[in-house]
Amino acid sequence: MQDEEQYVRYGDDAQVLADLGRHLSPQIDRIVVRLPRAVAEVAVAGWNRDEPGAVGEESRDQAALCEAAAELVLIGLALTERGEWHADEVVVALDVVEVAAALRASW
Numbered sequence: 001m002q003d004e005e006q007y008v009r010y011g012d013d014a015q016v017l018a019d020l021g022r023h024l025s026p027q028i029d030r031i032v033v034r035l036p037r038a039v040a041e042v043a044v045a046g047w048n049r050d051e052p053g054a055v056g057e058e059s060r061d062q063a064a065l066c067e068a069a070a071e072l073v074l075i076g077l078a079l080t081e082r083g084e085w086h087a088d089e090v091v092v093a094l095d096v097v098e099v100a101a102a103l104r105a106s107w
Helices: 002-027 035-046 060-082 097-105
Strands: 031-034 089-095
Touching: 031 035, 031 097, 035 060, 035 089, 060 089, 060 097, 089 097
Parallel strands: none
Antiparallel strands: 031 089
16 A cells, blocks of 8 residues: 555656656757767767667666667767767767766766
8 A cells, every 4th residue: 555655656756857847848958068079979870770670578678778779879860960070079969858868877
């Protein structure tokens, strides 16, 4: 019984988090960042890579890896479309969710 109540509270918390996101979203646009060229090239290569079709059922860990890879290739797309390539770095305006995904992956 206590577990059910706990998850009801978690659901309420998730709704508040979503409400916060709806308020923050119009306030935050893209963030200009500088990335090492070598890392940027790997992200772009991920964007350009052809993957086979559907993979079937995934474990939780496999699904998390797939999601992280998808976040990386979206950054690769941004680098391809908007990146300013210099000798040893790339300057690009990333959506805040892309920055957040990279930060979350680093923890």
